[in-house]
Amino acid sequence: MTPNPNSVRFVLDGAIIEAGGEHHGSTVLDYLREQLQRSGTKEGCAEGDCGACVVLLGELDGAGATINYRPVNSCLQLLPTLHGKSVKTVESLQRGNGDLHPVQQALAASHGTQCGFCTPGIVMSLTGLLQTVAQPTRNQINDALSGNLCRCTGYRPIVEAAQKAAAAPAGQLKLDDSADLPLLRQLRRESAQPAVLHSAEGQDFFTPTTLAALADYLSRHPDATLLAGSTEIGLQVNKQFARPGRIVYLGGVSELRQIEDQGTLWRIGAQVSLTDVQNLVADVYPDFAEVLRRFGSPPIRSTATLAGNIANGSPIGDSMPCLLALGASLQLRRGDSTRTLALEDFYTGQKKNALQSGEFITAIDLPKPGPGEVFRAHKVSKRFDQDISATCCALRYQLVDGKFTRVRLAYNGLAPSPCRAPRLEAVINGRTPEAVSAAELDQAIAASFTARDGLRASWAYRSLLARNLVLRFIEEAVGSVPEVTP
Ligand SMILES: Cc1cc2nc3c(=O)[nH]c(=O)nc-3n(C[C@H](O)[C@H](O)[C@H](O)COP(=O)(O)OP(=O)(O)OC[C@H]3O[C@@H](n4cnc5c(N)ncnc54)[C@H](O)[C@@H]3O)c2cc1C
Numbered sequence: 001m002t003p004n005p006n007s008v009r010f011v012l013d014g015a016i017i018e019a020g021g022e023h024h025g026s027t028v029l030d031y032l033r034e035q036l037q038r039s040g041t042k043e044g045c046a047e048g049d050c051g052a053c054v055v056l057l058g059e060l061d062g063a064g065a066t067i068n069y070r071p072v073n074s075c076l077q078l079l080p081t082l083h084g085k086s087v088k089t090v091e092s093l094q095r096g097n098g099d100l101h102p103v104q105q106a107l108a109a110s111h112g113t114q115c116g117f118c119t120p121g122i123v124m125s126l127t128g129l130l131q132t133v134a135q136p137t138r139n140q141i142n143d144a145l146s147g148n149l150c151r152c153t154g155y156r157p158i159v160e161a162a163q164k165a166a167a168a169p170a171g172q173l174k175l176d177d178s179a180d181l182p183l184l185r186q187l188r189r190e191s192a193q194p195a196v197l198h199s200a201e202g203q204d205f206f207t208p209t210t211l212a213a214l215a216d217y218l219s220r221h222p223d224a225t226l227l228a229g230s231t232e233i234g235l236q237v238n239k240q241f242a243r244p245g246r247i248v249y250l251g252g253v254s255e256l257r258q259i260e261d262q263g264t265l266w267r268i269g270a271q272v273s274l275t276d277v278q279n280l281v282a283d284v285y286p287d288f289a290e291v292l293r294r295f296g297s298p299p300i301r302s303t304a305t306l307a308g309n310i311a312n313g314s315p316i317g318d319s320m321p322c323l324l325a326l327g328a329s330l331q332l333r334r335g336d337s338t339r340t341l342a343l344e345d346f347y348t349g350q351k352k353n354a355l356q357s358g359e360f361i362t363a364i365d366l367p368k369p370g371p372g373e374v375f376r377a378h379k380v381s382k383r384f385d386q387d388i389s390a391t392c393c394a395l396r397y398q399l400v401d402g403k404f405t406r407v408r409l410a411y412n413g414l415a416p417s418p419c420r421a422p423r424l425e426a427v428i429n430g431r432t433p434e435a436v437s438a439a440e441l442d443q444a445i446a447a448s449f450t451a452r453d454g455l456r457a458s459w460a461y462r463s464l465l466a467r468n469l470v471l472r473f474i475e476e477a478v479g480s481v482p483e484v485t486p
């Protein structure tokens with residue numbers, strides 16, 4: 001059968017599903033439940049917080065040999081992003097002989113479910129974890145479940161069930177995708193051409209496969225909505241009933257999905273997920289990795305991008321303080337023109353930035369640490385997991401002759417956009433750790449920012465955090481940080 005060019009084609013349990021272009025604004029969750037009757041996947045919050053909608057998204061690896069899975073919040077993902085991929089729902093787990101998956105069996109045996117509304121999402125998050133981690137630690141299990149809320153059971157029996165399930169033979173834990181593999185290869189062959197889905201005049205969903213095609217489309221349609229990980233756009237669709245006319249999805253451009261090692265820096269493509277960034281920085285910038293570990297939850301981080309966080313420009317965006325302190329810059333493109341812009345020059349006001357009409361971020365340049373360079377960061381929020389910052393503070397420095405040099409300090413939550421704090425940097429630069437005083441930091445904070453109470457924290461609390469996080473980083477530097485010989 002010749003594929004309909006105006007359709008989304010994806011694999012579900014050994015069959016190719018073809019969804020007409022008229023569904024281009026539908027979420028994956030709505031399509032699964034309403035068109036495919038996969039009602040095991042639930043809608044709780046429709047905003048990425050509860051995890052009742054978690055499904056596993058499968059993608060062929062580069063060689064086309066295996067399928068890699070990641071958990072996603074199906075309530076936030078738009079259906080056309082499934083094109084060329086596979087999806088596994090809770091219904092996919094039942095074996096031909098009727099047996100349940102070991103995760104399901106263990107949840108039932110450990111009394112890890114009561115009303116059951118959260119259970120399919122929990123099953124999918126844990127099944128996803130067990131595809132990549134054979135013997136997860138308790139912390140890894142807790143982290144995998146940080147985006148799944150259960151109102152009835154309590155997490156102890158759920159975590160115990162996960163530990164019990166992990167002891168099952170690997171063959172039983174692995175998803176059976178033998179029938180999906182050839183179909184995904186077929187879709188890869190078919191998807192060589194750029195796909196534009198139309199539902200009506202001016203209602204397009206475009207998935208370019210090259211940077212040039214993306215840049216050209218945006219030059220012709222500068223009003224188009226760029227879609228990356230969909231964790232902001234999905235919210236706008238569900239909660240503000242946004243219905244973008246033209247959407248251009250970055251997920252088909254392979255250059256944007258690469259991390260390039262350029263010697264002194266990494267060039268992180270605009271479509272690289274936060275999960276991959278977290279893995280990249282885990283050894284060199286462990287505090288950055290920890291901030292990212294507390295960014296949303298695994299299903300959020302598996303699609304959300306740095307570029308989306310930066311472009312969205314929330315005053316409490318979490319990646320930006322780290323990137324600002326580390327001296328990151330942005331690669332921008334408009335038509336055939338490219339330019340580099342320091343992240344600290346990107347914001348021009350609250351949720352306003354220096355992007356010109358039709359211009360977009362292609363990559364983020366993240367410097368590698370120089371000799372003796374220290375990076376510290378910490379996010380403070382009401383809940384440890386899956387919560388938004390009251391403030392996140394990031395500090396980079398070197399100690400030369402016992403004195404701080406090359407200090408860069410940045411925050412979110414204190415100003416209309418995440419920003420550096422030059423007056424505070426001046427208090428620290430050239431001083432020994434012992435010589436930095438709380439009073440001087442307080443004065444610099446008062447002189448730098450406009451006192452504003454927010455919904456998430458009062459100004460009194462935020463300004464105290466801004467000072468105390470710096471003092472903590474400085475105190476921890478004494479005796480533990482190697483000095484650089486001038
Ligand atoms: C449940 C939940 C938890 C969250 N937790 C956190 C958190 O802990 N910390 C935090 O900071 N944020 C959090 N967020 C917000 C969100 O996840 C981040 O802002 C994320 O990084 C957005 O990236 P994305 O790829 O999903 O962006 P998208 O939703 O795809 O796009 C966001 C915006 O960026 C634009 N855009 C995307 N890519 C580009 C590009 N290459 N060039 C120019 N513009 C572009 C889009 O047009 C859109 O305006 C959370 C969101 C949810 C739903």
Ligand code: FES
Nearest residue numbers: 044045046051075
């Ligand atoms: S429905 Fe709650 S996270 Fe999707």
Ligand code: FES
Nearest residue numbers: 114115116150151
């Ligand atoms: S069992 Fe009821 S919400 Fe988890």
